[in-house]
Amino acid sequence: MTQAPARATSTPAPDPDTGTSTGSSTRTATGSASDTTRLRRAVERERTPMQRVRDRIVGEESVVAEGAARASAWLRRVVWPAIEPITGFGWAVLVGTVASLVAGLMLGWKELIVIGIAGALLLLAAIAFIIGRNRYRIELDLAYTRVVVGERALGRIEIHSASQKPLLPATIEVPVGRALASFHLPRMQPGDVHEDVFAIPTSRRTILQVGPVRSVRGDPVGLLRRQVKWTDPVELFVHPKTVQLDETAPGLIRDLEGITTRDLTNSDIAFHALRDYVAGDDRRYIHWKSSARTGQLMVRQFEQTRRSVLALGLSTSIDDYADPLEFETAISILGSLGIQAVRDEMDLVVQTSRGTLPATTGKRLLDALSGVDWSPRHDRFLDLAATIARQHAGASVIMLHAGATIDPALVRRARTLLPTQARVIVFTVVKGAKPRLQPIGDVALATLGSVSDLPRIMRGVALQ
The missing domain is CATH 3.40.50.410 (von Willebrand factor, type A domain)
Incomplete structure (x- = not known):
């Protein structure tokens, strides 16, 4: 007699914490998820069409804002460094060059084409003057960061060549408030040090921002101008003129006791009156003569004083x-x-x-x-x-x-x-x-x- 093969079956083991089986827990979780889904659908049905439109608009606005932020970051990172060196005159030449080439090709005017080619060559030559990278180590030092109005403030910049190759001449600029101090930096060999000293007039009381020191390279025509900042700005405080007063400072009420008030206290300097002793009073302030005369303890009371x-x-x-x-x-x-x-x-x-x-x-x-x-x-x-x-x-x-x-x-x-x-x-x-x-x-x-x-x-x- 042939016996049917035995099949191994496993019953869900009870959970030691809850006492329920794993299978029942799974069904409970599934049921909870279904209840949550039904609740969300019910809430969605109760929302008015106007609320749905408003939520959709808000979502679209957030997407647009995120896209605008990404575009702005890309412009600052990629586009702006490319167009920043172009000066106002450079933009005029660039627009004139493009317009001449387009008009010359469309109208067949060789003169305009020649003007456009000349402008393009001029721009390419200007690019050659600003390409490359100068390596400096610049120190900005002010003799005093605080001066009195009318005194001359002195500043010093020390420029070290940090390149292994010779550096081309450049211009060093130091903004001083709304003014600008400019220095010519000659050709520098590796390891060279150049120093310049400048004076800052202080004709009026103010707070001046000196720096940041920047190196400027550009073409002789003035089409392109590339500047690099090398230091942080330094604040120069121009203080108002003051005079020395007497040490005793007459009129300033330099009193040690302070100003008396109408508030009463149990311990101070300004005596006010006597009162009966109360349990807990400091015995140091008992007035013994009055206590002996009245036959009961009397303590001193003071007016509270405040510092001037x-x-x-x-x-x-x-x-x-x-x-x-x-x-x-x-x-x-x-x-x-x-x-x-x-x-x-x-x-x-x-x-x-x-x-x-x-x-x-x-x-x-x-x-x-x-x-x-x-x-x-x-x-x-x-x-x-x-x-x-x-x-x-x-x-x-x-x-x-x-x-x-x-x-x-x-x-x-x-x-x-x-x-x-x-x-x-x-x-x-x-x-x-x-x-x-x-x-x-x-x-x-x-x-x-x-x-x-x-x-x-x-x-x-x-x-x-």
């Missing part, structure tokens, strides 16, 4: 000055006061019509003042006073700086906006005026003609 804060305000509105020189003098006065406050280790804030300037160190303050410019669209003197009152309400001394258009009536109005506990001094710069100090209520109005009058004015402020 000097707030310097500068109006940058063109309407607050009668002459641009007044604006420069006002900046010099503010810089002189700020430098002295930093030396005296006072808490200093500097506010202009445009914003707050960094004043943690004297160098940072002068650097920031070098870049201060007019703000014709910003607020004027009264708005500057309101900004200081809002942002620096705890200032103990406030000094405002403006020009000849500020009159006593405007000073009185500004005083009503400032904190009542602050001492206010207003500096107005009038071109050619003699220094004078005029009290307007509790405000000291100082008129100056130049920054050299500031030490005398500050001595007068100290006597008030």
